[in-house]
Amino acid sequence: MQTIKTKKIPRNHVKAEATEKHPAQVEVYYEDVVVGNWRTIKFSGALPARRVNELLNRVDKLQEAVKFAREEANNHDITEQKVGSAILNYLFS
DSSP states (O other), X not given: OEEEEEEEEEEEEEEEOOOSSSOOEEEEEEXXXXXXXXXXXXXXXXXXXXXXXXXXXXXXXXXXXXXXXXXXXXXSOOOOOOOHHHHHHHHTO
């Protein structure tokens, strides 16, 4: 989409020339002058349906794995681990 920027510039139009007894009759009008133009490009952040379905399937698998892991972890003594980056890498790979 291309847009044009204009600026109104005042101009004078002489209706009647000046004489010895009367001043000139002048009318002011505004003229549009192009100052510049620019283009607008709009991007969409929407994902294709196939990619959305892939992500949803991965989230479902991850939910099931977390439920199973929590059930197993309740039966064992474990040390705390940080796995946030590994989970995000799996989801968005």
